[in-house]
Amino acid sequence: MNNILIAGGGFAGVWAALVARRSAIDLNRDLSITLVNRENYLTLRPRLYEPDPQRFRVPLRPILETVDITFIEDMITTVNTSRQQATLATETGGLPYDRLILATGSQLAPPPVPGIETAFNLDSWTAAMEFDSHLSRTMPALKAPVIAIIGGGFTGIEIAMEMRGRIAAASDMATAQAARILLIDRASVVGAELGDNPRPYIEAALAEADIETRLGVSIDAVDKSGLSLSDGTRIDADIVLLASGMRANPLTEKIAAPCDELGRLMVDPDLRVAGFDNVFATGDVAHAETDDAGHTALMSCQHAMTMGRYAGYNAAHDIFGLPTTPYRQERYVTCLDLGSAGAMFTSGWDRVIDKTGMEAKKLKQNINSNIIYPPTGTREDILAAATLIPGHHKTSQRT
Ligand SMILES: Cc1cc2nc3c(=O)[nH]c(=O)nc-3n(C[C@H](O)[C@H](O)[C@H](O)COP(=O)(O)OP(=O)(O)OC[C@H]3O[C@@H](n4cnc5c(N)ncnc54)[C@H](O)[C@@H]3O)c2cc1C
16 A cells, blocks of 8 residues: 655644645555654644643644554654655564655754853653743742743743743742843844834833843853853853744755755755655655745744645655646734733734734634644544635534
8 A cells, every 4th residue: 555654743834744644544445544743742842841741742643543644753863765654663674655645743953152052942741841830840949040041032032921921830920020130142132033014002012011121242151150152241040941942853964956055955845855766755854835926834832733644645646647736835924922011913914913912812812722723522523623724614622
């Protein structure tokens, strides 16, 4: 039987698997689909700045096995594209494939400075749990904690704005109000990657929340009691949290194809890796054009979910010699959580502000507690959701 192997069970990998299954059913063809992920969970990474991170992962096996997708909990260590097989960490012998979909996502790319490994981060479920338990352990003993956040981009802003709430939950309101929270970035502005339009609103929200910014400086060194900056200043901090950039998962390096500066594989409009007919890349490991205006997919859940659908659809159609559909995602929005100040929702690549305050917060809550979750339920429920273009299927509120 023809088979598709999917490496990675995040947003892109899971949607690729489900849409590949639905495509095979619609085409009335037999297709074996296997998904390998290093743990039996899809981690809801966009939620990891929120309190109680233990809630933010969804078991994979029940979803996948309900629609006859084989799930293997393991790590893919290498890919041999000429033999068309992948190697697992815990088994000898290779896993053969007719089509491979690489969806192993991204990981934090820490700046190469001494002591950076002592900083906390929110990149993975385990890291978010460590940060959460450190807060619970340390905050009650402190009167005026200092939290230094490295990275004033999307994630840094969200955690900075959430921080007093997190401290209050771990200790009390007085401690949260007395806390000093710093947002540090080497760029001269906050949210540099979000462009100029939303910046005044973000700056006002940070000022209102009494978040100090240290801009235009980089980190020289980090240690357990703070950090040193390139301008010669020292910040004594109880917690240093790293929220700077991401890089594609290193499995991409096993494929001898061109990559961009983030380590993402260059793909054609079908999401096929340049020069490798049987290999597709999707989500955070793929550098793909979203439209004819020259926009490129970002390392975002928004793009990963849609790219995953296209990769699954195209791999399944390609395997049977049927026409594929070029990836297109012209609509682009952002929704930035601003803690107790609500949120900010923008539309388009110029990020024109559409909604703010509690109106935008409701949208953010819907995205985080509903839209980004994979479908669960019966075989019919899951397959109904697994269309190339998302339909208007019903999903239940999860939190
Ligand atoms: C704190 C934080 C906040 C974020 N906020 C937002 C937001 O507000 N909006 C937004 O759109 N995006 C946000 N993102 C980005 C978003 O989470 C990612 O873009 C998205 O998760 C990418 O999906 P993916 O499926 O490509 O990869 P991932 O979600 O990273 O999934 C990859 C999967 O592959 C597995 N894997 C990796 N290597 C192997 C291997 N060798 N073998 C087997 N399995 C492997 C991993 O364990 C993981 O399960 C945020 C990310 C973080 C960390």
